[in-house]
Amino acid sequence: MPELDLTPLRSILAEYAPKGRPGLIPALHAAQAIYGYLPQPVAAEVGRTLGVPLAEVYGVIDFYAMFYREPVVKTVVHVCDDPACAIAGAESVYNMLTYEYSQEASGAPSAITVERAPCLGLCEHAPALMVKGIQRGKVNHNGNGHLIEEIGEKPYGIIAGDISYLTANCGKRRATSLEEYVASGGYQSLKKALGMAPAAIIAEVKASGLVGRGGAAFPTGLKWEGAANAPGEPKYVVCNADEAEPGTFKDRVLMEEDPQRILEGLIIAAYAVGAHQGVIFIRGEYTNAFQIMGKAVAQARQAGFIGKNILGSGYDFDVELFRSAGAYICGEETALFEAVEGKRGFPRMKPPFPTTNGLFNKPTAINNVETLCNVPLILSLGAAEYRKIGTEKSPGPKLFCLSGDVERPGLYEVPFGIPIRHLIYDLGGGIRTGRKLQAILFGGAAGAFATEKDLDVRMSFEDLRAAGLPLGSGVVTVFDETRDLRAVLLRLARFFAEESCGKCYPCQLGTQRQYEITQRVASSEMLAGDNARLSDIAWTMTDASLCGLGQTAASAVMSAMKIWPEMFVESHP
Amino acid sequence: MSDDVTLTIDDIQVTVPAGTTLLKAAEQAGIDNIPTICYHDYCTSNGLCRMCVVEVEGSRTLVPSCVGKVSAGMKVHTRTPRVERSRRTILEMLNSAVDLSDAPEIQEFMTEYAADRERLPGARPREHPVLDDNPMYVRDYSKCILCWRCVQVCAEDAQYTYAINFSGRGFQTQIDTFFQKPMLETTCVFCGQCVAVCPTGALKPKRQWLLEQGASIDEVMDMTRSERRRKKPRIEAGE
Numbered sequence A: 001m002p003e004l005d006l007t008p009l010r011s012i013l014a015e016y017a018p019k020g021r022p023g024l025i026p027a028l029h030a031a032q033a034i035y036g037y038l039p040q041p042v043a044a045e046v047g048r049t050l051g052v053p054l055a056e057v058y059g060v061i062d063f064y065a066m067f068y069r070e071p072v073v074k075t076v077v078h079v080c081d082d083p084a085c086a087i088a089g090a091e092s093v094y095n096m097l098t099y100e101y102s103q104e105a106s107g108a109p110s111a112i113t114v115e116r117a118p119c120l121g122l123c124e125h126a127p128a129l130m131v132k133g134i135q136r137g138k139v140n141h142n143g144n145g146h147l148i149e150e151i152g153e154k155p156y157g158i159i160a161g162d163i164s165y166l167t168a169n170c171g172k173r174r175a176t177s178l179e180e181y182v183a184s185g186g187y188q189s190l191k192k193a194l195g196m197a198p199a200a201i202i203a204e205v206k207a208s209g210l211v212g213r214g215g216a217a218f219p220t221g222l223k224w225e226g227a228a229n230a231p232g233e234p235k236y237v238v239c240n241a242d243e244a245e246p247g248t249f250k251d252r253v254l255m256e257e258d259p260q261r262i263l264e265g266l267i268i269a270a271y272a273v274g275a276h277q278g279v280i281f282i283r284g285e286y287t288n289a290f291q292i293m294g295k296a297v298a299q300a301r302q303a304g305f306i307g308k309n310i311l312g313s314g315y316d317f318d319v320e321l322f323r324s325a326g327a328y329i330c331g332e333e334t335a336l337f338e339a340v341e342g343k344r345g346f347p348r349m350k351p352p353f354p355t356t357n358g359l360f361n362k363p364t365a366i367n368n369v370e371t372l373c374n375v376p377l378i379l380s381l382g383a384a385e386y387r388k389i390g391t392e393k394s395p396g397p398k399l400f401c402l403s404g405d406v407e408r409p410g411l412y413e414v415p416f417g418i419p420i421r422h423l424i425y426d427l428g429g430g431i432r433t434g435r436k437l438q439a440i441l442f443g444g445a446a447g448a449f450a451t452e453k454d455l456d457v458r459m460s461f462e463d464l465r466a467a468g469l470p471l472g473s474g475v476v477t478v479f480d481e482t483r484d485l486r487a488v489l490l491r492l493a494r495f496f497a498e499e500s501c502g503k504c505y506p507c508q509l510g511t512q513r514q515y516e517i518t519q520r521v522a523s524s525e526m527l528a529g530d531n532a533r534l535s536d537i538a539w540t541m542t543d544a545s546l547c548g549l550g551q552t553a554a555s556a557v558m559s560a561m562k563i564w565p566e567m568f569v570e571s572h573p
Numbered sequence B: 001m002s003d004d005v006t007l008t009i010d011d012i013q014v015t016v017p018a019g020t021t022l023l024k025a026a027e028q029a030g031i032d033n034i035p036t037i038c039y040h041d042y043c044t045s046n047g048l049c050r051m052c053v054v055e056v057e058g059s060r061t062l063v064p065s066c067v068g069k070v071s072a073g074m075k076v077h078t079r080t081p082r083v084e085r086s087r088r089t090i091l092e093m094l095n096s097a098v099d100l101s102d103a104p105e106i107q108e109f110m111t112e113y114a115a116d117r118e119r120l121p122g123a124r125p126r127e128h129p130v131l132d133d134n135p136m137y138v139r140d141y142s143k144c145i146l147c148w149r150c151v152q153v154c155a156e157d158a159q160y161t162y163a164i165n166f167s168g169r170g171f172q173t174q175i176d177t178f179f180q181k182p183m184l185e186t187t188c189v190f191c192g193q194c195v196a197v198c199p200t201g202a203l204k205p206k207r208q209w210l211l212e213q214g215a216s217i218d219e220v221m222d223m224t225r226s227e228r229r230r231k232k233p234r235i236e237a238g239e
């Protein structure tokens, strides 16, 4: 092996060295950008410069799917094969690309490797893929002879719905600029907020009834109050933009098309809790969103919305972008903190909660992208007006990510409380090609199935809970009568087996065993006793796992067992 | 921690200092049969194995008693059908993945909880070649239950040596060195603390291992002596 030239690495590491361990993941990204992968001498140099023990550098590299410790070819193509893309033909796309572009077919060494990837957040453009970080959608419509980067279409947000508070500036096929955002009334809420006492802002957010849109539905005002009152300095605010729940793409669209709204929400949150530093944690695969958010932060800083003495108020706030590196678990808030601190994304035990012991063990308010986008709206309308949107117990607008076998997949903004039927049939155009509805996966991989009989359930926290359906992050994936749901279950089970962090036994072992039994379900080879095994494993994961990943890893399988026992026939002795 | 807290565990009322774990509070109430695997009195508790889970009234999920703290008026049940189902299933899954032949305590739990050793047909085990790369100890990760103790004593729990960490994730997680280097090429100082805390024989003194392989005492002394003189050991002897 030729000697590696570490000179370019040394010059970039100078930038990360002062950060120490929290510089680790950014430094590994930067190093990989130079060498294409992370060979031993590079990893060792990074570790020594940042003062991280080498075994731990290795532990981090090997945890995150986007870091390679072996050389890879220059162009890696990631073909999404989670449910929405799978039913749109991801498998044949994968085969087509492997045949057309990879070395196995031509015999000649190729510069392209085709890999299967978990949901890329492009479900409304299925089947989707990513070439060197460039997103492409509807890739089955062409391919032949095209440059791999130009296969399919460039995916633009497909925005519709009954209302447009959160998505008012989306649908331009580009990011809304700072000027446009300001011209449409943007940053008026920040101005208003800076003239209020932090406690008054928290009171307003509490009165609005806003709850988190990241999946856990925790009251946002209460969370801010907790962080504001917690002892300890400095305090942090974090925007969770790690969106990786299969079927979810709302946060990507918001970042790509209206980044300033997110920043305004985050700055107000920071002011309310008394934080002067924020982190926007962006999924590693979302390179486009990362660039757009980076530009947006720079523009907001230049315009005086971020930085010292914001709008002459005497209040200082700055924000950093953090690019994750391929781990669904890092969307879990405490695993996210670990990643920012330069560690493997192992979730922490709760309690203590982030409001008192969050990022760097300091009081932290962490919110989802969509949650933060509600904040400027609440301050401009006032809590009372805001509550007129939606239902009494679920106030506000909600984004639903509709994909699968519907005529018009896309991002739909609606008030809480519309019936499922309205979303799928009136807005989404019904089932594609006139077929019949078989099932709806609600809430993503961690969700549960609904059927025809649930179509009149109203989509609010209270109604969905009564119907036993999780709202999750707003995923609605539709399957027509021709789809083999057992194959869908297999994909979900594989997703969890691949994404379990491995910290606690129920999930580390249970996701693997669930995957194995689901393989038998999918191939009609269930053994006698498999139903009992599957439900023991499912209950143990749900009841005894350390974090939300394990606690919901069996949710879809359990709901399928309940609705369609005939899918789980033990045909072998 | 000033205040005392009163709670009920299996209908027994106990009063303990605030901040006490449920496990210790239960011990004080005379309940000493909560099973633990990953817990160790002298290591940081991470709540990994979930064998110690108990039912706390009002809690959605089971609570790991080795890390869960007491609170006033809590009602705790240490052995309900829910608790037993989880404990039994964890043992069955663990046994299907790991060679537990050198883990007598876990074997006892399996008997106590009527865990079926053949419960999971077709389950993929975690198999690794034996790593015999230094004169002091042998690493057989087919027996590793990922209790993290070795990693912790090598790091902040005792030695601050940081020779070992993890590779992979999920089911594929393994204790590993920097780029899988043999122990002699790591920062390992051969303090032996990892071997001392390993509960399953995954880490074993070299001499004990050789004796188990059928070597005579003289052969063992010979082999370990000459190995120590050699600078570079072989990486993966195994046979």
Ligand SMILES: Cc1cc2nc3c(=O)[nH]c(=O)nc-3n(C[C@H](O)[C@H](O)[C@H](O)COP(=O)(O)O)c2cc1C
Pocket (backbone or CB within 6 Å): A211, A212, A213, A214, A215, A216, A217, A218, A220, A240, A241, A242, A243, A244, A245, A328, A329, A330, A331, A332, A333, A334, A366, A367, A368, A369, A371, A372, A547, A548, A549
């Ligand atoms: C496995 C797992 C993945 C998660 N992924 C995300 C995510 O991608 N984005 C997000 O906002 N929240 C995610 N969450 C929820 C976060 O832990 C946290 O509740 C949320 O960021 C809080 O923000 P909110 O209150 O505004 O919803 C995830 C939780 C779990 C257990």
Ligand code: SF4
Pocket (backbone or CB within 6 Å): A329, A346, A347, A499, A500, A501, A502, A503, A504, A505, A507, A508, A545, A546, A547, A548, A549, A550, A551
């Ligand atoms: S539930 Fe799964 S993802 Fe969460 S800590 Fe346990 S192993 Fe890790």
Ligand code: SF4
Pocket (backbone or CB within 6 Å): B143, B144, B145, B146, B147, B148, B149, B150, B151, B175, B194, B197, B198, B199, B200, B202, B203
């Ligand atoms: S090698 Fe032993 S001490 Fe280390 S994690 Fe495995 S079982 Fe625990």
Ligand code: FES
Pocket (backbone or CB within 6 Å): B035, B036, B037, B038, B039, B046, B047, B048, B049, B050, B051, B052, B053, B064, B065, B066, B067
């Ligand atoms: S002993 Fe409590 S989680 Fe392992």
